[in-house]
Amino acid sequence: xxxxxxxxxxxxxxxxxFRVFLLLxxxxxxxxxxxxxxxxxxxxxxxxxxxxxxxxxKNNLQLIAQHYNIGIAEAxxxxxxxxxxxxxNVSTGFYDQNTHRFFDYSxxxxxxxxxxxxxxxxxxxxxxxxQLAVIGxxxxxxxxxxxxxxxxxxxxxDFFTIYFQQQSAKVYDTxxxxxxxxxxxxxxxxxKGNIAEKDVLGIQSQLYxxxxxxxxxxxxxxxxxxxxxxxxxxxxxxxxxxxxxYQLDGKDVLATVPYQKLLDSAxxxxxxxxxxxxxxxxxxxxxxxxxxxxxxxxxxxxxxDKRGSYVLNYNSLGLEFNLPFFNRNQGGIKQAKIAIxxxxxxLQGQQDQVDNDISVNYLMASRYEKLSNxxxxxxxxxxxxxxxxxxxxxxxxxxGLIEFLYFYDSYKVNAVQLxxxxxxxxxxxxxxxxxxxxxxxxx
Numbered sequence: 271x272x273x274x275x276x277x278x279x280x281x282x283x284x285x286x287x288f289r290v291f292l293l294l295x296x297x298x299x300x301x302x303x304x305x306x307x308x309x310x311x312x313x314x315x316x317x318x319x320x321x322x323x324x325x326x327x328k329n330n331l332q333l334i335a336q337h338y339n340i341g342i343a344e345a346x347x348x349x350x351x352x353x354x355x356x357x358x359n360v361s362t363g364f365y366d367q368n369t370h371r372f373f374d375y376s377x378x379x380x381x382x383x384x385x386x387x388x389x390x391x392x393x394x395x396x397x398x399x400x401q402l403a404v405i406g407x408x409x410x411x412x413x414x415x416x417x418x419x420x421x422x423x424x425x426x427x428d429f430f431t432i433y434f435q436q437q438s439a440k441v442y443d444t445x446x447x448x449x450x451x452x453x454x455x456x457x458x459x460x461x462k463g464n465i466a467e468k469d470v471l472g473i474q475s476q477l478y479x480x481x482x483x484x485x486x487x488x489x490x491x492x493x494x495x496x497x498x499x500x501x502x503x504x505x506x507x508x509x510x511x512x513x514x515x516y517q518l519d520g521k522d523v524l525a526t527v528p529y530q531k532l533l534d535s536a537x538x539x540x541x542x543x544x545x546x547x548x549x550x551x552x553x554x555x556x557x558x559x560x561x562x563x564x565x566x567x568x569x570x571x572x573x574x575d576k577r578g579s580y581v582l583n584y585n586s587l588g589l590e591f592n593l594p595f596f597n598r599n600q601g602g603i604k605q606a607k608i609a610i611x612x613x614x615x616x617l618q619g620q621q622d623q624v625d626n627d628i629s630v631n632y633l634m635a636s637r638y639e640k641l642s643n644x645x646x647x648x649x650x651x652x653x654x655x656x657x658x659x660x661x662x663x664x665x666x667x668x669x670g671l672i673e674f675l676y677f678y679d680s681y682k683v684n685a686v687q688l689x690x691x692x693x694x695x696x697x698x699x700x701x702x703x704x705x706x707x708x709x710x711x712x713x
Contacts, residue, residue, distance in 0.1 A: 313505065313507070313508050313509070314508070314509045314510075314511055315504060315508050315509070315510050315511070316510075316511045316512075316513055317429070317510060317511070317512055317513065318512075318513050318514070319426060319429050319430075319512075319514060319712075322425060322429055322498070322502055322512075323422065323425065323426075325502035325503070325504070326421070326422065326425050326501050326502045329502055329503035330421065330501055330502070330503065331503070332417070332421065333414075333417065333418060333421060336413065336414050336417050337414055339410045339413065339414065340407065340410045340411055340414060342410070343403070343406045343407040343409070343410035344407055346403045346406060346407075347400065347403040347404055347406075347407060349403070350396070350399045350400045350402070350403040351396075351400055353396075354388070354389040354391075356386055356387065356388045357386065357387045357388075357389075358384070358385070358386050359384060359385050359386075360382065360383070360384040360385075361382065361383050361384070362381065362382040362383075363380070363381040363382070380576065380577070381576055381577040381578060382576055383573065383574060383575035383576065383578055384573065384574050385571055385572060385573030385574065385586075386571065386572055386573075387569050387570065387571035387572075387588070387590075388569065388570050388571075389567060389568075389569050390567060390568055390569075390570060391567045392562075392565050392566065392567055392568070393561075393562035393565035394562055395559065395562045395563065395565075395567070398555060398558055398559040398562055399559060401555050402552065402555055402556060402559060405548060405551055405552045405555060406552070408548050409545060409548050409549070409552070412541045412542075412544050412545040412548060413541075413545060415541040416540075416541035416542045416545065419541060419704065419707060420704075421501060423700060423701075423703070423704040424497070424501065425498065425501045425502070426700050426703075426712070427697055427700055428494045428495075428497050428498040428501070429498060429512050429514075430512075430514065430693060430696045430697060430700065431494045431693060431697070432491060432494045432495060432498065432510060432512045433512040433513075433514045433693075434689045434690070434692060434693035434696075435487060435490060435491045435494070435689070435693075436491060436511065436512065437689050438487060438685070438686045438689045438690075439484060439487055439488065439491065441681075441682060441685040441686060441689075442480055442483065442484040442487065442682070443484070445480055445678065445681075445682055446477065446480050446481060446484065448661060449473055449476060449477040449480065449678075450477065452473055452661075452664075452665070453470070453473045453474055453477055455665075456469060456470045456473055457470060468671075469671050472671045472675060473671075476675050476678065476679070480682070495509065495510045498510055516692060516696070518639075518642065518692070518695060518696070519642070519643070519645075519647045520643055520647055521643070522639065522643070523639065523699065523711055524632070524635060524636055524639055527710050527711075529628075529632060532628055532632065532702065532706050532710070533624075533625070533628050535706045535707065535708040535710075536624045536627070536628055536705060536706045536707060536708075537621075537624065538707075539706065539707030539708050540624055540705075540706070540707040541707065542620060543617075543620050543621065543624055546613070546616055546617040546620040546621075547617060549613045549616065549617070550610070550613040550614060550617055552613075553606065553609040553610040553612075553613045554610060556606045556609065557603065557606035557607060557609075557610060559606075560599055560602040560603045560605075560606045561599075561603055563599045563602060564594060564598040564599040564603070565594075566591040566592045566593070566594055567591065568589060568590060568591035569588075569589070569590040569591070570587075570588070570589060571586075571587070571588040571589075571590065572585075572586065572587055572588075573585070573586040573587075573588065574586075624705070627705035628702075628705055628706065631698065631701045631702050631705050632702065634698050634701070635695070635698035635699055635701070635702055638691070638694050638695040638698045639695060639698075641691060641695075642691055642692060642695045645688070645691075654681075654685075656677075656681075657677060657678065657681040660674060660677045660678065660681075661674075661678075696712060699711035699712050700712060
C-alpha cells in the first residue's frame with residue numbers, strides 16, 4: 271500500500287511539473303512574439319483622441335490622395351467650359367508646270383489660298399457637359415468626405431480599443447508583480463522548509479498563466495497600435511499610449527438624441543447616400559446629353575483663293591454638318607436610360623442600408639448601455655480593495671492557496687470583462703456616429 275501511495279504521489283507531482291513546464295513554454299513563446307512586435311519601439315507617444323484626429327487630418331496619405339480627385343474634377347469643369355478652337359488652313363503653289371519653277375510668285379503666276387472654320391455645338395451640348403462636370407465635382411467631394419468618415423471611424427475605434435486593452439494590461443501587470451513578490455518569498459520559505467512545494471507550484475502556475483494571457487493581449491494591442499500609427503503617420507516603432515476620460519457610467523446618453531433625429535441626420539449627412547443621389551442626377555443629365563449628341567453640330571467656314579477659282583480673289587462662306595440618317599446615338603441613349611433605372615435601384619438600396627444601419631446599431635448601443643449601467647460604479651474600486659485584503663490574508667495564512675487563487679482569478683476576469691464592456695459601449699456609440707455621419711456621442 272505504501273508503494274502504491276508513493277507511486278500516486280510521484281505521478282501527481284510529475285503531472286503538476288509537466289503542466290507548469292508547458293505553461294512556461296507558452297509564456298516564453300508568446301513573450302517572444304510580443305517582444306518582436308515591440309522591438310522597433312524607441313519612443314512613446316501619449317495621445318488624446320483629439321490629438322490623434324488632428325494628426326490624422328494633417329498627415330494621412332490616403333486622405334490627401336483622395337482630396338486631389340476634387341482638384342481633378344474641378345479641372346474637368348474648366349475643360350467643359352472651353353469652346354472648340356477654330357481651324358485655320360493656308361496653301362500656296364509649290365511647282366509651276368509651265369515655268370518649271372518652285373514657289374513662283376512672279377506677276378500673274380502667284381497663287382495662294384486660305385481659310386478659317388469654327389465648330390458650333392447644338393442642342394445645348396456644351397452646357398449639359400458643363401453640368402455633368404459640375405456634378406462630377408460634387409461626387410468627388412462626396413467620395414472624399416465618405417472616406418474621411420470611414421477612416422475617422424476606424425481611427426477612433428482603434429484608439430478606444432488600445433485604451434481599454436491597455437487598462438486590462440495594467441490589471442495583468444499588477445497581478446503579475448504581486449505574484450512575483452509572493453513567489454520569491456515562498457521560494458525562500460520553501461528552501462527553509464516552512465512552505466510546502468505544492469504552494470510554490472500553485473503560485474508559479476498562476477503566474478505563468480497570467481504572463482501567457484498578457485503576452486497574447488499585448489500582441490492584440492500591438493496590432494491596433496500598428497493600424498493607428500499608419501492612420502496618423504506616426505514614426506515607425508513609436509509606442510502609443512492613449513489617454514481617455516471615461517465618464518459614461520450610469521448615464522443614459524442615448525436618451526439625449528431622439529431616434530428620429532439620428533435617422534434624419536443620416537439622410538442628410540451620409541455622404542455615401544448623397545453620392546447615390548448624385549449618381550441619379552448625373553444619369554438624368556447624361557440622358558439629356560446623349561440625346562443632344564444625336565443632333566448634328568455644324569462647321570461655319572470662310573475662305574479666300576487668289577487664282578484657284580473661277581474668278582480672281584475668290585471669297586467663300588461655307589456650312590458643313592453631317593446627316594443623321596444612320597447614327598443617331600441610339601446606343602448611348604439606351605445606355606443612359608438603363609443607367610437611370612440602375613441608379614434608382616442603387617439609391618433605394620442605399621436608403622435601405624441607412625435605415626438598417628441605424629436600427630441595428632441603435633439596438634446594439636442600447637443593450638450595451640443597459641448592461642454597463644446595471645453595474646455598480648463602485649464595484650471596480652470595491653473589488654480592487656477586496657483583492658488587496660485577500661493578498662494580505664493569504665500572506666499571513668488566514669486563507670488557503672485554493673481560495674486565494676480563486677479570488678485572484680475572479681478579480682482578473684471581472685476587471686478585464688468590465689473593460690471589455692466599457693469598450694463595447696464606447697465603440698457601439700462610435701458606430702452610431704459613423705452610420706449617422708454625425709458626431710453625436712463620445713465628444
